């Protein structure tokens with residue numbers, strides 16, 4: 036048995052379909068949803084852990100990709116160098132689970148690691164390049 | 171009762187001037203009204219801190235022995251413009267490194283200079299009788315050069331558009347990373363804090379206005395490039411989308427790298443975050459009313475950046491108050507909204523400028539020439555010949 040942590044990005048048309056149930060039923064892949072940001076009519080993202088024979092995991096990933104789901108390996112953790120942060124908010128643009136937030140009146144960036152699905156998208160989105168990932 | 175800039179300066183010198191930041195002024199006008207505010211308040215300070223690609227630095231490197239008329243010049247492998255006499259150069263903020271590409275560029279050179287770092291200078295020349303040197307390799311820093319001043323052709327946009335992405339692939343733009351399927355909307359204006367949104371018809375901001383630029387006192391040198399005053403405006407005169415712009419100048423040797431930061435927009439390139447603050451004298455009730463503008467009265471349009479054409483149509487009109495709420499509805503879906511410019515830093519700059527004025531060290535100037543209040547933009551057409 037192998038385990039693999041993946042970040043799944045669902046286009047809005049796929050969000051409503053019972054994709055995860057299919058993974059379990061059709062592919063015999065134990066699917067543990069660790070974190071999810073899914074809402075009808077929106078782009079959705081999920082951090083999942085798949086547990087099965089490697090060949091079954093590969094088949095499940097192929098199935099997801101055929102549906103139009105973007106499948107990426109999850110990272111371990113993200114680090115932000117707070118001292119260099121200018122609080123521009125550009126990183127919040129790609130953080131669909133809202134782990135990164137910037138709000139009035141302070142307009143200071145806040146990172147809630149409990150909500151982070153470890154997709155790593157904020158790394159490229161930060162114009163100051165102060166977010167890094169640990170694999 | 172109307173005031174003059176001279177009278178306001180007298181009050182600043184005596185330490186009596188009442189100075190509010192633009193967000194404080196918005197609250198004050200809403201509570202007490204513009205008439206009352208115009209009597210009580212002398213100056214309103216504005217601020218903005220966003221990526222401003224049209225920025226750069228003039229530097230005079232000093233002469234070598236034997237001297238050289240530099241023809242091609244690189245600093246840390248970034249090409250800079252040298253077609254100005256012998257040792258004058260211009261560092262453009264978006265110039266890219268010959269060796270590191272989009273990872274390092276003109277914006278980084280400017281930030282590194284402000285941090286006191288040494289830059290590797292490489293130059294070549296066609297020797298002449300008066301300038302015999304052919305090549306040079308050495309190091310410079312902000313202290314070793316003669317003049318060093320930022321001279322930015324286009325800064326402090328009076329409002330700007332919002333970006334979204336209707337395509338099915340991620341877009342990497344100067345407006346940040348745009349998620350497919352209208353997944354997000356980004357915006358880049360300090361809204362009610364922004365200088366030109368508080369003086370919509372450029373009554374007080376003109377050529378010669380003393381400003382805060384990168385932590386130093388500087389000046390409005392001219393109206394900025396792509397200055398476009400003849401645009402759609404709200405009944406109170408606020409442009410809906412990009413309007414006027416400013417060209418700014420200030421001494422780099424007096425700046426702080428806290429207010430000038432290099433940026434790398436993924437797969438777009440290098441830019442520069444520039445910190446700007448402009449003081450607005452409250453000459454009369456109209457100026458009090460202008461500076462009382464709030465984020466719920468400033469509107470802009472959202473555009474689909476997956477259509478890279480000049481003639482794309484706006485998808486929706488939104489107010490900055492809506493953008494600040496964290497999401498907007500677009501094409502029947504909820505999209506997250508995210509700023510690209512730092513509102514926290516914009517407020518900080520307005521506060522620093524307020525404190526400079528309160529302490530008496532920063533006086534206001536009377537503009538020596540008005541900014542154009544009419545005019546729109548030409549386009550670049552593809553022509554077969556130089557006529558028509």
Ligand code: SF4
Nearest residue numbers: 130151152154155157
């Ligand atoms: S990795 Fe970054 S973008 Fe992804 S969820 Fe975590 S904080 Fe948000």
Ligand code: SF4
Nearest residue numbers: 120122123124126161
């Ligand atoms: S994008 Fe980078 S600099 Fe801007 S708020 Fe996020 S972490 Fe800070």
